[in-house]
Amino acid sequence: MADEENHFLKIEDVSTAFKIQGKYYPAVSDVSLDIHNDEIVAIVGESGCGKSTLATTIMGLHDPAETKIGGKIEFEGQDLLTLNEDQMNKIRGAKIGMIFQDPLSALNPLKRIGDQIQEGLDYHTKMTEAEKKARVLELVNQVGIPHPERVIRQFPHELSGGMRQRVVIAIAIACKPDLMIADEPTTALDVTIQAQILDLLKDIQKENHAGIILITHDLGVVAETADEVAVMYAGQVVEKGSAKQIFDNPLHPYTRSLLRSMPQKDSENDDLYVIEGSVPSLQKMPQDGCKFAPRIPWVPASEHEAHPTMHEVEPGHRVRCTCYKNFKFQDEA
Numbered sequence: 598m599a600d601e602e603n604h605f606l607k608i609e610d611v612s613t614a615f616k617i618q619g620k621y622y623p624a625v626s627d628v629s630l631d632i633h634n635d636e637i638v639a640i641v642g643e644s645g646c647g648k649s650t651l652a653t654t655i656m657g658l659h660d661p662a663e664t665k666i667g668g669k670i671e672f673e674g675q676d677l678l679t680l681n682e683d684q685m686n687k688i689r690g691a692k693i694g695m696i697f698q699d700p701l702s703a704l705n706p707l708k709r710i711g712d713q714i715q716e717g718l719d720y721h722t723k724m725t726e727a728e729k730k731a732r733v734l735e736l737v738n739q740v741g742i743p744h745p746e747r748v749i750r751q752f753p754h755e756l757s758g759g760m761r762q763r764v765v766i767a768i769a770i771a772c773k774p775d776l777m778i779a780d781e782p783t784t785a786l787d788v789t790i791q792a793q794i795l796d797l798l799k800d801i802q803k804e805n806h807a808g809i810i811l812i813t814h815d816l817g818v819v820a821e822t823a824d825e826v827a828v829m830y831a832g833q834v835v836e837k838g839s840a841k842q843i844f845d846n847p848l849h850p851y852t853r854s855l856l857r858s859m860p861q862k863d864s865e866n867d868d869l870y871v872i873e874g875s876v877p878s879l880q881k882m883p884q885d886g887c888k889f890a891p892r893i894p895w896v897p898a899s900e901h902e903a904h905p906t907m908h909e910v911e912p913g914h915r916v917r918c919t920c921y922k923n924f925k926f927q928d929e930a
């Protein structure tokens with residue numbers, strides 16, 4: 598594991614609250630995470646846990662009139678939360694690339710693929726036209742798109758979903774960003790294509806020595822790719838550690854529930870475990886105590902902390918609240 602010295606993204610106590618009918622409700626609460634070069638950090642949790650909000654907070658994509666953001670996001674020596682729009686524009690696309698879930702909506706339907714890949718180079722570099730053209734072809738090649746010369750003249754609708762996602766990745770890596778944020782990059786794709794795209798992300802990460810934040814609800818994707826894992830529930834990180842720690846020794850009841858609901862490759866049993874209940878809406882989110890408590894009502898209140906904090910259970914492995922200590926599922930004796 599990389600040492601503390603070379604982390605280049607340090608998220609410290611970040612909270613993002615949205616204004617709803619005049620009141621602010623937190624979608625992300627006090628999240629702290631470090632990302633290093635050459636590392637894939639997965640952020641995992643069910644829909645509504647705040648994963649995308651954390652990503653868009655890092656990217657500075659929130660309207661300050663509608664959101665309240667707190668904490669610090671140190672990236673290569675500066676706090677992103679203190680930068681203005683012009684300063685953020687210089688970082689987005691150049692030093693931080695973002696890959697969204699749906700390649701079709703991320704691409705402009707009316708622009709040729711080559712021109713879309715070139716846009717970042719136009720904005721962020723002083724390359725000549727010839728250098729940019731060569732770089733575009735190099736990128737198309739790098740992301741494994743066949744017939745690059747033809748594809749750069751095509752429009753998004755002429756490509757398959759998998760090829761479009763490769764284009765989105767080419768756009769994200771055009772300026773060799775140090776950090777890539779991939780928000781559900783394979784969710785819209787079928788299973789075989791998913792595997793190819795994940796392999797591609799891993800290859801690119803190795804080649805560029807980038808750090809990647811991979812947002813997903815799919816633990817299968819996490820198992821395939823991640824070095825480090827942060828499990829989010831109701832806007833908080835409830836457990837984090839290396840992928841090995843999380844998969845071999847999951848502790849928080851929420852992490853354990855997620856793992857239990859994961860389909861097993863060799864299992865013929867289709868009855869998957871389902872965690873009862875769902876992530877509450879922002880207005881219904883419990884404000885105090887363990888936010889997961891309502892979903893494990895058989896656990897006595899005394900097992901939870903009044904103000905749950907993160908506990909280091911082994912080096913690098915942290916879990917929130919004390920309710921993990923004696924936790925058993927209802928069907929366990």
Ligand SMILES: Nc1ncnc2c1ncn2[C@@H]1O[C@H](COP(=O)(O)OP(=O)(O)OP(=O)(O)O)[C@@H](O)[C@H]1O
Nearest residue numbers: 615624642643644645646647648649650651878879
């Ligand atoms: N602009 C917004 N205004 C108000 N509430 C929002 C806004 N964006 C997100 N939310 C709410 O914040 C919570 C977290 O949403 P977020 O999209 O970050 O979760 P997620 O874990 O990424 O889920 P998904 O995978 O479905 O995107 C949800 O309750 C969502 O409804």
